[in-house]
Amino acid sequence: MQRYFIPQTDWEGNEVNIKGDDAHHIIRVMRSQVGDQIICNHQDGNAAVCKITSLNQDSVHATVIEWKKETVELPIAVTIAQGLPKGDKFDLVLQKGTELGANAFIPLKMDRSIVVWDGKKIEKKMARFKKIVKEASEQSHRNKIPEIALPLTVTELINESVNYDVKMFAYEEEAKVVGHQSFADIVSQMVANQSVLVCIGPEGGFSEQEARVLRENGFYSVRLGPRILRTETASLYALASLSYHFEELNGGNE
Amino acid sequence: MQRYFIPQTDWEGNEVNIKGDDAHHIIRVMRSQVGDQIICNHQDGNAAVCKITSLNQDSVHATVIEWKKETVELPIAVTIAQGLPKGDKFDLVLQKGTELGANAFIPLKMDRSIVVWDGKKIEKKMARFKKIVKEASEQSHRNKIPEIALPLTVTELINESVNYDVKMFAYEEEAKVVGHQSFADIVSQMVANQSVLVCIGPEGGFSEQEARVLRENGFYSVRLGPRILRTETASLYALASLSYHFEELNGGNE
Numbered sequence: 001m002q003r004y005f006i007p008q009t010d011w012e013g014n015e016v017n018i019k020g021d022d023a024h025h026i027i028r029v030m031r032s033q034v035g036d037q038i039i040c041n042h043q044d045g046n047a048a049v050c051k052i053t054s055l056n057q058d059s060v061h062a063t064v065i066e067w068k069k070e071t072v073e074l075p076i077a078v079t080i081a082q083g084l085p086k087g088d089k090f091d092l093v094l095q096k097g098t099e100l101g102a103n104a105f106i107p108l109k110m111d112r113s114i115v116v117w118d119g120k121k122i123e124k125k126m127a128r129f130k131k132i133v134k135e136a137s138e139q140s141h142r143n144k145i146p147e148i149a150l151p152l153t154v155t156e157l158i159n160e161s162v163n164y165d166v167k168m169f170a171y172e173e174e175a176k177v178v179g180h181q182s183f184a185d186i187v188s189q190m191v192a193n194q195s196v197l198v199c200i201g202p203e204g205g206f207s208e209q210e211a212r213v214l215r216e217n218g219f220y221s222v223r224l225g226p227r228i229l230r231t232e233t234a235s236l237y238a239l240a241s242l243s244y245h246f247e248e249l250n251g252g253n254e
Numbered sequence: 255m256q257r258y259f260i261p262q263t264d265w266e267g268n269e270v271n272i273k274g275d276d277a278h279h280i281i282r283v284m285r286s287q288v289g290d291q292i293i294c295n296h297q298d299g300n301a302a303v304c305k306i307t308s309l310n311q312d313s314v315h316a317t318v319i320e321w322k323k324e325t326v327e328l329p330i331a332v333t334i335a336q337g338l339p340k341g342d343k344f345d346l347v348l349q350k351g352t353e354l355g356a357n358a359f360i361p362l363k364m365d366r367s368i369v370v371w372d373g374k375k376i377e378k379k380m381a382r383f384k385k386i387v388k389e390a391s392e393q394s395h396r397n398k399i400p401e402i403a404l405p406l407t408v409t410e411l412i413n414e415s416v417n418y419d420v421k422m423f424a425y426e427e428e429a430k431v432v433g434h435q436s437f438a439d440i441v442s443q444m445v446a447n448q449s450v451l452v453c454i455g456p457e458g459g460f461s462e463q464e465a466r467v468l469r470e471n472g473f474y475s476v477r478l479g480p481r482i483l484r485t486e487t488a489s490l491y492a493l494a495s496l497s498y499h500f501e502e503l504n505g506g507n508e
Contacts, residue, residue: 099482100481100491183502184502225494225497227354229354230350244498
């Protein structure tokens, strides 16, 4: 449905008087008729589906049928479970992941994680993490600040994972074997309001044991493109792809 | 298997003479022996599994066992033209952009770029940039090292842009107006072997003048998801989406 940003002055309650270029576009370009529907954006950030009630030479009158509940939030809830990485890479995952629409983050204590976040460090770290996601949420104009869990073990993650509709882990070795289900296949089967848990290994990847246990517990192993990605890049690839799929490819034109 | 990008001059048919840093890495870091295997990349984009036939103090000789038939390169050639950002963000764009499959990078001097890369700085910077993309190419097992242009003005970019099949710029304001073409629509119309130039503004975005000139010269204005992205995140969103579209959604199962 075609969308128009209507200046405040051209709204009267639920009635819209469309003039100028927008009217021209509706009348001459779209060749719309009385009864056709358009989306009108109000400057306050809301948008409404409107029905055209009259047209003349250079103006269009429309009336609101329904105010849309628009959101800049991903239609699916994506949780990134990230194997504890070295240095400040987790900060990057949080900041960029928030911009890209993540719903929550879980730091994961994994076999090949080199760093340890112990009791004293963790409180300070969590405070900094919360600041990072709050600032990134504001900067990216989100309606929601992602949650950050305390670090879990893989066993704890598996217990948590029963709450998710879809579970996957980015495992290059597995993704090379015949008959694996592709990332895009899994994504294409998801629908709005589902939740997905995406598990990314630390720098050294998953141990064979971890990969086996995840697979046994309903996690799909996927590849994220054909190149080898750094751990922090893999999280961002997953989120950007999910945004592209659900917000641009399907849904970008509503 | 460790991978090395070998300059054209060090190949003789199926024989490779490895010198300098790469030889040092093979001899001192990897402590390789005669008979060990490595992957040698040719500058034409091909790669071969090679067996080390001799080592001495500062050079390594290897011979091709098998040329690999790899397709780790994006089927479309993506050039990121990035408005000069502050701090070390350009480093991040280069490193992550290389992992995500970029073909080339163009630093752009834009109206709202705060930093200036002057004559003295630029030489040092370019040397560091080249090191970053070489290392990221090796790490992500690519067959090609992306090129990095010297900084261009928008006018110079427009002159360059005639060489591209598709041109776009990430302009949130423009993407809201009537009749914009969506990113996914444009991507969906692209086919293998085409080239695309994706222009990303600096922190402050595009000036109105820049947006107008780009539009007049055939650049589509697109949005990259509904959230406001930082300049460096926008580049990575574009590349991850293009990888997802061409390597996972279409072609992931070949």
